[in-house]
Amino acid sequence: MNKDIDSRGVVVVGAGPTGLLLAADLAEAGVPVTLLERRHEGLSNLSRALVVHATTLEAFDARDIAAPLIERGAPVKSLRLFDTAVVDVSELPTPYPYLLVVPQYETEAVLYRRLERLGVRIRYETEVVGLRQDTDGVTVTVRDTSGTREERAAYVVGTDGSHSSVRSLLGVEFPGHTVVASVMLVDARLSQPPEARIATNTDGDKFAFVAPFKDGFHRIICWDRKHAKAETEPVELSEVREILRETLGTDFGMGEPRWSSRFHSDERQAERYRVGRVFLSGDAAHTHSPAGGQGMNTGLLDAANLSWKLIAVLRGRAGEALLDSYEAERYPVGAAVVKGSGRLLRAAQVKMTPARKARNLAMHFALARPAVNRRLGYALSGLWISYAAPHGAHPLTGHRAGDVALAGTPSRLFEALRGGGFVLVAPAELHEAAAKAGVKTAVSADGGPVRLIRPDGYIAWAADAPTAEDVAEAITAAGA
Numbered sequence: 001m002n003k004d005i006d007s008r009g010v011v012v013v014g015a016g017p018t019g020l021l022l023a024a025d026l027a028e029a030g031v032p033v034t035l036l037e038r039r040h041e042g043l044s045n046l047s048r049a050l051v052v053h054a055t056t057l058e059a060f061d062a063r064d065i066a067a068p069l070i071e072r073g074a075p076v077k078s079l080r081l082f083d084t085a086v087v088d089v090s091e092l093p094t095p096y097p098y099l100l101v102v103p104q105y106e107t108e109a110v111l112y113r114r115l116e117r118l119g120v121r122i123r124y125e126t127e128v129v130g131l132r133q134d135t136d137g138v139t140v141t142v143r144d145t146s147g148t149r150e151e152r153a154a155y156v157v158g159t160d161g162s163h164s165s166v167r168s169l170l171g172v173e174f175p176g177h178t179v180v181a182s183v184m185l186v187d188a189r190l191s192q193p194p195e196a197r198i199a200t201n202t203d204g205d206k207f208a209f210v211a212p213f214k215d216g217f218h219r220i221i222c223w224d225r226k227h228a229k230a231e232t233e234p235v236e237l238s239e240v241r242e243i244l245r246e247t248l249g250t251d252f253g254m255g256e257p258r259w260s261s262r263f264h265s266d267e268r269q270a271e272r273y274r275v276g277r278v279f280l281s282g283d284a285a286h287t288h289s290p291a292g293g294q295g296m297n298t299g300l301l302d303a304a305n306l307s308w309k310l311i312a313v314l315r316g317r318a319g320e321a322l323l324d325s326y327e328a329e330r331y332p333v334g335a336a337v338v339k340g341s342g343r344l345l346r347a348a349q350v351k352m353t354p355a356r357k358a359r360n361l362a363m364h365f366a367l368a369r370p371a372v373n374r375r376l377g378y379a380l381s382g383l384w385i386s387y388a389a390p391h392g393a394h395p396l397t398g399h400r401a402g403d404v405a406l407a408g409t410p411s412r413l414f415e416a417l418r419g420g421g422f423v424l425v426a427p428a429e430l431h432e433a434a435a436k437a438g439v440k441t442a443v444s445a446d447g448g449p450v451r452l453i454r455p456d457g458y459i460a461w462a463a464d465a466p467t468a469e470d471v472a473e474a475i476t477a478a479g480a
């Protein structure tokens with residue numbers, strides 16, 4: 001373990017995808033991490049999220065876990081929305097120009113394996129029931145099979161889902177409302193699957209979405225607003241078939257499901273992501289309908305944004321102010337995602353036939369324009385995300401670095417980012433300050449400005465012709 005790291009460490013509450021990624025990042029940097037999970041031992045059997053987007057795959061690549069996830073999924077290059085409108089993501093500027101359709105439990109399994117390799121054991125059947133913080137740390141009250149006890153940590157992160165206990169214990173509001181009351185999920189085989197790999201349509205009250213998994217099963221998400229039932233009611237296959245026939249013209253020969261579930265969907269965002277030494281990430285901070293497939297992706301990127309900041313502060317490389325940038329950067333992303341998903345859902349719920357026809361035509365013609373198609377592709381894939389830069393900063397600051405081609409080995413940025421830490425991409429004569437600070441260095445294969453890349457793949461600082469002193473200052477200022 002790195003001796004310079006604050007030994008009180010971090011308690012992460014909730015071992016969903018957000019908590020799994022965050023805890024592993026912290027452990028990889030040598031931060032003592034405790035991952036608490038209310039469930040019994042074993043991975044969640046929930047097959048909720050099914051789409052992993054390009055920006056998330058880039059974050060996985062930077063952790064050397066993209067390949068095992070891609071192996072388990074089915075890449076899909078276009079998405080049919082509302083009748084004939086098609087979003088094509090195959091030209092997006094990323095090594096992963098597709099939507100990866102893969103059940104959430106597979107994504108969790110890949111994240112879990114990384115955590116296991118790093119030696120972190122999840123403490124199952126352990127629930128956080130109390131929180132108290134002072135200037136020095138946080139006291140967490142946990143209840144497990146042997147009773148109730150207190151634990152101390154430098155920081156706590158609530159990755160405990162949309163019903164977050166951490167959020168309630170902090171008294172942080174979660175304003176919003178229910179948008180769909182009775183969503184049905186079914187994983188089944190289809191004897192006549194749709195031609196477009198992902199098909200979705202609606203007649204206003206009824207909605208259906210069909211996407212293929214790699215193993216021959218399909219995921220169906222559907223609802224009928226006129227026949228909303230309690231979440232405890234089983235999913236009726238006859239109802240699912242009827243919704244498919246009425247929205248997509250066929251039930252695709254749907255067979256018996258291997259899994260089905262019913263749930264309701266809210267649109268909500270926590271008013272704050274940080275209260276002192278306690279943070280909220282993932283569904284604990286934002287939740288919305290499955291439209292756009294953004295929830296898990298956004299949570300994973302929250303975790304990637306927060307982990308390196310906690311590491312920098314715990315190592316004494318940066319002051320507490322760096323931690324404020326987590327909410328400053330990720331709250332607007334969460335707000336945009338909730339809004340975008342809501343817009344898509346409301347477009348799906350247009351009821352009147354003439355309005356629906358107008359919507360379908362408008363979408364068809366809008367998406368026929370490459371610029372609009374690209375914009376929607378950027379929105380879905382997360383490639384649109386950038387963060388505010390200080391006044392007067394180089395125009396690249398705050399933007400996604402992308403998989404910069406590097407001279408030598410490693411030959412690309414996402415490989416250089418593996419293992420955590422910043423990367424300075426600069427001519428060799430400017431590497432000295434970075435080497436002194438323990439920052440990784442690389443030479444760009446294509447020239448371009450000098451860039452200091454954050455561990456989450458965003459550009460912390462850039463300059464066209466900096467001096468060695470400029471580079472040294474930038475490294476200190478970034479907390480690298």
Ligand SMILES: Cc1cc2nc3c(=O)[nH]c(=O)nc-3n(C[C@H](O)[C@H](O)[C@H](O)COP(=O)(O)OP(=O)(O)OC[C@H]3O[C@@H](n4cnc5c(N)ncnc54)[C@H](O)[C@@H]3O)c2cc1C
Nearest residue numbers: 014016017018038049050051128161282283293295296297
């Ligand atoms: C139908 C559907 C389809 C979806 N499709 C997509 C998609 O395609 N793409 C996408 O990105 N997202 C999708 N999502 C959203 C995605 O499933 C969630 O955003 C994701 O699971 C959130 O992950 P999380 O780790 O933040 O929270 P969760 O997965 O909810 O994990 C929270 C964990 O915290 C534990 N916990 C709770 N309270 C406590 C406590 N007090 N103490 C200890 N542990 C606690 C819980 O047991 C749980 O394991 C979909 C959701 C649904 C419902």
